[in-house]
Amino acid sequence: MSAAGTYAPQPGAAPLPRMIAAQAALETKMLLRNGEQLLLTVVIPTLLLVLFSAVDIVDTGDGKAVDFLTPGVLALAVMSTAFTGQAIATGFERRYGVLKRLAASPLPRWGLMTAKTLSVLVTEVLQIALLTAIAFALGWSPHGNPFAVLLLLVLGTAAFSGLGLLMAGTLKAEATLAAANLVFLLLLVGGGVIVPLDKFPGAVESTLGLLPISALSDGLRDVLQDGAAMPWADLGILAVWSVLGLGAAARFFRWE
Numbered sequence: 001m002s003a004a005g006t007y008a009p010q011p012g013a014a015p016l017p018r019m020i021a022a023q024a025a026l027e028t029k030m031l032l033r034n035g036e037q038l039l040l041t042v043v044i045p046t047l048l049l050v051l052f053s054a055v056d057i058v059d060t061g062d063g064k065a066v067d068f069l070t071p072g073v074l075a076l077a078v079m080s081t082a083f084t085g086q087a088i089a090t091g092f093e094r095r096y097g098v099l100k101r102l103a104a105s106p107l108p109r110w111g112l113m114t115a116k117t118l119s120v121l122v123t124e125v126l127q128i129a130l131l132t133a134i135a136f137a138l139g140w141s142p143h144g145n146p147f148a149v150l151l152l153l154v155l156g157t158a159a160f161s162g163l164g165l166l167m168a169g170t171l172k173a174e175a176t177l178a179a180a181n182l183v184f185l186l187l188l189v190g191g192g193v194i195v196p197l198d199k200f201p202g203a204v205e206s207t208l209g210l211l212p213i214s215a216l217s218d219g220l221r222d223v224l225q226d227g228a229a230m231p232w233a234d235l236g237i238l239a240v241w242s243v244l245g246l247g248a249a250a251r252f253f254r255w256e
Contacts, residue, residue, distance in 0.1 A: 153216075
């Protein structure tokens with residue numbers, strides 16, 4: 001306020017980091033208030049972990065079932081947030097013109113995508129903390145290098161985020177909703193999350209092993225269950241999917 005007692009506004013955009021942080025906080029709140037998203041990101045992975053750890057439904061090999069299941073369920077949680085949830089939410093934001101309006105704001109488009117990515121990461125931290133606590137309560141005994149686990153989770157998030165944004169930015173919202181849920185169910189069954197890949201025929205196993213969910217679940221399992229130092233093959237698969245997915249999303253994403 002000036003000395004004469006009148007207001008002297010100074011219009012202008014907030015600093016870019018503050019805008020990104022505010023948008024990320026809003027994205028996170030919207031995600032956590034969405035019942036369908038919570039079902040995908042929290043309820044389903046938790047139920048799968050508890051059910052298949054307590055009941056001998058699937059042959060998970062030697063050792064405790066929870067030791068096999070936890071890495072796969074962690075991978076599923078990453079996919080549910082970074083791919084399925086983000087694809088559906090972004091697809092409907094695009095349909096209703098939300099993205100078009102946000103693109104006209106002082107927040108640049110890359111800043112909006114950064115905020116969405118930060119929101120995904122915050123949600124994943126909460127998911128992983130919850131699932132880890134439940135797994136420990138069920139008798140989980142993890143091993144391995146924490147840095148390798150972190151690297152796998154980051155690359156898995158990048159891969160699934162790129163694929164989710166590509167789907168949301170190229171398909172209609174209804175098609176994105178159907179396709180994202182279908183992919184979620186198919187990869188849940190055939191991605192090494194619950195059913196070991198070696199239960200499939202040889203040629204099918206080799207093909208499924210190239211999927212990002214398989215690379216993430218197998219890589220986490222190699223580290224957390226078998227104590228591997230660094231699963232380079234799985235990291236390489238995730239890196240390729242990350243480059244392809246994010247590159248295609250940046251190239252073909254339509255804001256309107």
